Amino acid sequence: MIIVMKPNVIEQDIKNVINLVEDHGLKTHLSTGDQITIIGVVGDKSKLSKCNIELMGGVEKIVPVTESYKLANKKFNMNSSIIKVRDVEIGGNKFVIMAGPCAIENEKQIIETAHAIKKSGASILRGGAYKPRTSPYSFQGLEEEGLKYMAKAREETGLPIVCEVTSLKSVETAYKYVDMFQIGARNMQNFYLLKEIGKTNTPVLLKRGLSATIDEWLNAAEYIMSEGNKNVVLCERGIRTFETATRNTLDISAIPIIKHKSHLPIIVDPCHATGKRAYVNPLSKASVAVGADGIMVEVHPNPAVALSDGPQSLPPDEFELLCNELKPFSNLVGKTL
Amino acid sequence: MIIVMKPNVIEQDIKNVINLVEDHGLKTHLSTGDQITIIGVVGDKSKLSKCNIELMGGVEKIVPVTESYKLANKKFNMNSSIIKVRDVEIGGNKFVIMAGPCAIENEKQIIETAHAIKKSGASILRGGAYKPRTSPYSFQGLEEEGLKYMAKAREETGLPIVCEVTSLKSVETAYKYVDMFQIGARNMQNFYLLKEIGKTNTPVLLKRGLSATIDEWLNAAEYIMSEGNKNVVLCERGIRTFETATRNTLDISAIPIIKHKSHLPIIVDPCHATGKRAYVNPLSKASVAVGADGIMVEVHPNPAVALSDGPQSLPPDEFELLCNELKPFSNLVGKTL
């Protein structure tokens, strides 16, 4: 942490800051320039969490130099983590494809989809039972009934299942059914929910918030991990920008950045990122090439009658084509698919 | 709703769309131009919620022309709503000031603050018992203990109290203590939580999400109102942009826009919007001048030792000065303070 003092700061103000910091057991280094004076602070800055140094006389600003997340930080765990969802390993040598409908609509739809995606090469079945929708008048999901259909689809196909949870109540229900919890973009900073799933040992797919910085995202992962659950997989799904040609803007750079800052696996959701089916194929290829550990794709037996996100869902034949086209890219980056 | 067809669309595709729409009991109007063909749809578009017209052959895009929120819409309720928090009316002839510490730290702090803000002219006491913090290692709030101190402060001063809730559990606890629930920016699209407080009759202060459009914000209000609780007050608290000179960017235009689109009252939180104490005073004046119904300001007896948001909190003397300076502006816009 660096404390930048105001120009023309008086001697006493500098002394006060130094005394305060050292009284809390940290060390300081003073640099006095012609234009500016800075005080470097060395040691565990959490000891200063109750001091608002920014408000002390003569202080211009505080410049942090270390990240506040620890467990998610690559600096403290140099090896890439591999997260197991049943027998599927995410973050290892396999490029993992999660696929399925945005919303679970009925038993037939989900079973049919499960068989189709398995055949094409997907390893995990996704499906929404609790749907966060912008308008209260849109379809909100089948809840537990939907989870039962998902469990049945797993029974028939052997595919592990991932479902979004949106409240403690849904965690309690879903816990009995699912192999992986999904935290959606809107709940990325629902810290209460993060802590609750942090107390379980179920793997978690943590989507990036619409306007979350990478730093905030890793801090959200830290909320889960600091409660004991280390099985976190990140999912880039587009951020909100001024551009309206796509639903969101896929931040493809987030993948190498996360690989640089964290040991956690990261996958890409090209459907929510763009909102348009036609862009899912090229963006999936880009995701493989850039080094992601997998993708999550919306597949629906008949997108034209999907209750949610039809325009960004692939029909089974396009999904099969996608999987086939991804294979050689996957091989190029040294992963199986 | 308008359906824009692709250039060179074939006759049969146009017929299919028209048939589908009319089969659902709506009317269509066809406009055929040299370059483009459009189909206007007239009637209750919710009847089409299970059809993904965007995916039909020949369709280029759908252009919505009406808002999806009803109860929050000024078109369906032309009179400005006045929301009562105990005997304090928000949205009427009073410019309402809510003030208090970001986080409740102990009994003495909150009681002292309550007396100070009441003396200066505030009408409602704020204080956080459940604190959503970016890092899990920051102070998380006193929870029920804090609510008890708030209730005691109300007893001593007569000021109604507003507290943030972040989960069903905190709603159940806070329900017994507070006069107004606050939904924070991070939970604006925690739809489960919105529905739960929609089932109570406690007034709600709904903060705008970090990257929520005005449309999404009013839809979030609709979630609460559609469950029966019509007592919603909106709070603009800054949006996320590329500018880093302030913590967020106060979207001051949101006030006249909300006044144009909705009948709900709206207040401004200049502290979270900027993150810097020095800017609270000028932005509060701007808020009065632009037509807001009130402001929410962080006040702490000693910001330098505040456990949360010290840099953006006012000490009592600056708050008193602020209230005094706001009075003549308030009078100019025809409101008492």
Next chain:
Amino acid sequence: MIIVMKPNVIEQDIKNVINLVEDHGLKTHLSTGDQITIIGVVGDKSKLSKCNIELMGGVEKIVPVTESYKLANKKFNMNSSIIKVRDVEIGGNKFVIMAGPCAIENEKQIIETAHAIKKSGASILRGGAYKPRTSPYSFQGLEEEGLKYMAKAREETGLPIVCEVTSLKSVETAYKYVDMFQIGARNMQNFYLLKEIGKTNTPVLLKRGLSATIDEWLNAAEYIMSEGNKNVVLCERGIRTFETATRNTLDISAIPIIKHKSHLPIIVDPCHATGKRAYVNPLSKASVAVGADGIMVEVHPNPAVALSDGPQSLPPDEFELLCNELKPFSNLVGKTL
């Protein structure tokens, strides 16, 4: 400037950085912590402009602590500047209103507007002769012919005139006619143009770029000032964000920030910021209240037939009402209008 070293940096890397910095005549201060090592650099950092320290072994990142603009910086000129446009002082005790049509259309239109705005209380006449338009097929301005009409309007009313320039050629032409150059948002970083007008002594109204940070904006002012022309007035006109309810998002906080960081005057353009006539009145009041030195408003004798920006232009009667309503706000902040 602070150099943050990587965790586990080796001794030799630290030495190399220190040697390089000191070889360029600057001083260093080393702080070695458990987790991190930082090197504070004291002295004129421009001496290091040819060294990419970020690329040296063991370096994690560079944290700048001082601004790169000097002449525009309040730290080096504590007194607020007053810029004179003929006899109108901007930045002093007067709240200055600039008004006129977006585009000059003909002699009658501009003369009529000039008389109307003068009567209502405006001090400076604006009008566009060179129009930057998103599409090449939109009206592009009358060029020199328009400037002649503006000069005639000045002759008749005594109002100084401000016109946008978009190229060296237009500067050379406009120089003979106008009292103040305007640099539009799209040209804020047209550095060639900035330097050219920096060589004149004509006052400049420098609009903020659509996505310019406050820091970049002050650096753009520095381009003009470093060539010799110190007569710069800033104009906040809205920034680009995700919100689509307004054309742009007025960053009202920019006014107190600029007052804090710079000695230059700043005005607000509420018309471009919102794009809607109905919001001009409340945002103008907010601009007075927040401490701006003036506003720039689009006025057209008949907005319904304006060739550019009709929807955000005021007719003369609404403009008169606006001026009358601004007066008491202006008095409250100690300014005449």
Next chain:
Amino acid sequence: MIIVMKPNVIEQDIKNVINLVEDHGLKTHLSTGDQITIIGVVGDKSKLSKCNIELMGGVEKIVPVTESYKLANKKFNMNSSIIKVRDVEIGGNKFVIMAGPCAIENEKQIIETAHAIKKSGASILRGGAYKPRTSPYSFQGLEEEGLKYMAKAREETGLPIVCEVTSLKSVETAYKYVDMFQIGARNMQNFYLLKEIGKTNTPVLLKRGLSATIDEWLNAAEYIMSEGNKNVVLCERGIRTFETATRNTLDISAIPIIKHKSHLPIIVDPCHATGKRAYVNPLSKASVAVGADGIMVEVHPNPAVALSDGPQSLPPDEFELLCNELKPFSNLVGKTL
């Protein structure tokens, strides 16, 4: 174009709008619903460019349904364009790599770089002679001297050269030397400059503005094309968002969107998009995979002493590695490199 009327609009207002539109030679289609009335307008809407229908009585808003660019629009030219820069074809079967230093520093640097990049597989040499820099105190470029070195490098290696131009004066000078003009992000809406290069027949590399929508970008291309110069290549180089972990946010989706909306070729600049050398390699692979026609990469013989953008420049050995690693990706998408 669709005109949406206000709820409760009166008959006469509807008639007025219809009359105005039809008086200009266009046709209308009226749709009257329970909640809303809309008027579809069919025909050449440029005939209405002098009417501000938005301001007419009873009108709520105008919804455009067609794009304003024609020459750049895929709807009017279904075949992908191939742009020739000397004998290098962009947009065809070759994945084109442009490489070279951010700024030309001296003859030796540019000649050395040219040989190195040619050897590794680049087809076009880039180098900046006119540098737009945020601060006026940063290195501004060698201007004509630099262009001479570039020409010499072309003579030695046979590589065509591309250089940024920032003013009419630099266009006039560079015209004699370069094979392709580059318009930088800051000048994307410098319409005067666009028109000037539109009058030449030199190919143009048009970078996307920092906060330009795809629609604005294609309109900028239209400015060049409508003056006669059809040889435009687009370059995605990152947009400005709230994320600060990278210099800008690479909008990778822009590539399939442009391929969908326009026939012009598009390349990617991963260096400016991220600002960090370590991310150039993975983002280049993603660019190939997503379907771009090429990339532009900054290469410097010794980035540590580069006068501009050192931290995002590759040394020759890393560039060679990049080219080698891109080849198999390029083959996968059916392009040679």
